[in-house]
Amino acid sequence: MKHPEIKLTVKNRIEDLLRVNSIFESFATQHEINGRLRYHLLVSIEEILTNIIKYGFDEQGVHPIHITFRRIEEQIEMEFEDRGREFNPLEIGEPDFETPVEDRQLGGLGIHLVKKMMDETKYRREGDRNILLLRKSKETPADTP
Amino acid sequence: MQFMQAKRDGTGTVLTFSGRLDTVASGELKQPIRTEIDHYPTNLICDFQNVNYIGSAVLRLIFEAARELQRRHGTFRITNCSSDLRRVFALTGMDHLIEGGPGPQFTHEIANRTLRIFMHGRMDAAHVSEIRLPIRQLVTTHSGPVRFEISAVPYAASAFVHLCIDASKLAKASGHDFGVERVIPDVAHIFRLAGLQTLLLSSV
Numbered sequence: 001m002k003h004p005e006i007k008l009t010v011k012n013r014i015e016d017l018l019r020v021n022s023i024f025e026s027f028a029t030q031h032e033i034n035g036r037l038r039y040h041l042l043v044s045i046e047e048i049l050t051n052i053i054k055y056g057f058d059e060q061g062v063h064p065i066h067i068t069f070r071r072i073e074e075q076i077e078m079e080f081e082d083r084g085r086e087f088n089p090l091e092i093g094e095p096d097f098e099t100p101v102e103d104r105q106l107g108g109l110g111i112h113l114v115k116k117m118m119d120e121t122k123y124r125r126e127g128d129r130n131i132l133l134l135r136k137s138k139e140t141p142a143d144t145p
Numbered sequence: 146m147q148f149m150q151a152k153r154d155g156t157g158t159v160l161t162f163s164g165r166l167d168t169v170a171s172g173e174l175k176q177p178i179r180t181e182i183d184h185y186p187t188n189l190i191c192d193f194q195n196v197n198y199i200g201s202a203v204l205r206l207i208f209e210a211a212r213e214l215q216r217r218h219g220t221f222r223i224t225n226c227s228s229d230l231r232r233v234f235a236l237t238g239m240d241h242l243i244e245g246g247p248g249p250q251f252t253h254e255i256a257n258r259t260l261r262i263f264m265h266g267r268m269d270a271a272h273v274s275e276i277r278l279p280i281r282q283l284v285t286t287h288s289g290p291v292r293f294e295i296s297a298v299p300y301a302a303s304a305f306v307h308l309c310i311d312a313s314k315l316a317k318a319s320g321h322d323f324g325v326e327r328v329i330p331d332v333a334h335i336f337r338l339a340g341l342q343t344l345l346l347s348s349v
Contacts, residue, residue, distance in 0.1 A: 014271045021241060021269070026215040039331045043302040050270045050304070097340040101310060102317035109339055110303035116338045 004031070005070035012053045012063045012082075020045055020067060027069045033076060037138065040117040041076065044134055047110035048080050048089065056084035056130065074138045081131050088123040089132065090115070148174055151181055157188025157220075163195035171202035178210055187219045190244070194225035204237055211242055235265045238299040251276060258289035261326075265297035268305035277308060284315045291316040296327035296349045306339050313344065 006027045010016035024045060028038050049065065057063050068079040095108040115121055120135040148170045152159045158181055164170070182189065191207060193199070207223070214221040223234065224244040231250070234240045253262045262283065266272060284291050291312055295301070313323040324346035328336070336345055 014274065017269060017271050018241070025241070026218070029212055029215045036331055036334070039300070042300065043335065046269055046302045046304075095340070101313050101341060101344065103314075104310060109306060113303055113335065113338055 003070055003072045005068055007066065007068045009064050009066050010049075012057060012065060014050065014053060017046060017049055020049065024069060031071050031076070033138065037076075037136065041078065041136065044114045044117055044136075045078065047114050048078075048132060048134070051089040051092070051110060052080060052082055052084065052087075052130075055089070056082055056087050058085050076136050076138060078134045079131065080134075081129055083128050084130060086125050087130055088125075090121055090123050149177060151177070153185060157190065158185045159190045159192055161192040161195070165198045166196055166203040167198065167200045168202045171200070171206055174203060174206055178206055182210055182213050187217075188221075189214055189219065190222045190224055192225050193223065193227075193230055196227075196230065199230060199233055204233070204239075208237065208239060211239065232265045232297055235267070235297050235299060240266050240299070251280070253283060255287070255289070259292060260284065260287040260289060261292045261294055263294045263297070268295075268298050268301040268308075270302065270304040273304040273308055277311075280308065281311065281315065284312050288319055288321070290321045291323045292346070293325045294327055295325060295332065296329065298332060299329065301332045301335055303335075303339070306336065306341060309336075309341070309344055 006023060008020065008023055010020055021042060024042060028034070028041070033041065045067075052065055063082065063084060066081040068077070070077040070079070089111050092108045092111045095112055096104055114134065118134045118136050119140055120133075122133045122135075124131050148162060148164055148166060150161045150163075152161070160178070160181060166174070189210065191210075211221040221242060222244045223239070223242045226234065226243055228250060231240060231243065234243060250266060251262050251264045253260060255261075260283065262280065264276075293309065293312065298305075309323070309325060316323040323344070325336070325344050326347045327349045328345055328347070329349055333345055333348055336342055
């Protein structure tokens with residue numbers, strides 16, 4: 001049986017984030033994804049997309065990014081696919097938590113949040129495509145740090 | 146009717162609201178809104194140009210209408226909002242439905258040498274990039290403690306956390322402290338995950 005899913009394609013522009021959010025909200029309502037889980041999925045979408053947009057393409061210009069939201073029983077999957085250079089955002093270094101806030105270097109925070117909020121994050125390179133899969137169970141408490 | 150007029154064309158329906166939308170208005174609006182959604186379930190725009198107040202009962206009707214349209218894979222948009230109404234929609238997490246985006250705004254005041262910046266709206270990467278420069282400018286030119294008051298921010302991710310780190314650095318450079326006040330639980334959780342709970346001064 002095919003699992004319910006929504007596919008969309010956006011461009012590598014930060015303003016396209018609004019459209020992705022709006023379509024995700026529709027998917028979330030349909031599948032009764034609410035509260036903090038919904039919030040965490042929205043944050044994860046934003047962090048992954050902004051990373052792909054900022055670092056995923058060597059050449060300037062418009063590049064498509066394909067996104068799939070899928071529900072497999074009580075699991076929510078989100079897949080991001082692009083044809084940029086080989087780039088695994090999950091390998092971005094962890095932010096520095098030891099230094100006082102005022103001296104802290106920026107970078108790595110968004111991906112750190114995604115790893116904390118999702119149950120599973122997987123990257124693979126297939127041909128010239130980067131494919132990133134995020135998975136979160138509807139039943140995992142979303143408020144655990 | 147007194148509080149709402151409906152106009153339809155080939156592409157959808159525009160509901161133009163007017164006056165004070167309180168509990169009394171909600172009683173009169175419930176059925177007509179329902180009828181519009183049932184008859185024309187594809188595209189709905191709610192125009193609030195002539196509205197001076199919106200209460201929780203009407204907000205609930207608008208929220209239910211948006212949810213129903215989403216369920217039917219239609220589109221729902223809010224248009225012509227005053228800044229007060231934007232703030233109300235931001236507080237209820239509906240500001241992403243406002244046409245042209247929620248346009249996060251901020252106001253500020255200086256009292257007892259403390260610069261307090263009141264923010265409202267979704268603080269995602271796109272919107273933070275719009276306010277980063279003016280916020281930096283305010284913080285840089287101020288000499289004294291800095292506070293972000295964010296009770297009307299229903300959503301924030303790492304871009305907003307970065308803005309706070311930046312403000313903290315700028316305030317510290319002139320020998321002053323920085324903090325975030327009146328934070329809703331979901332946003333506070335993001336700060337904790339980011340290891341920045343020390344910036345949180347109070348919650349709502």
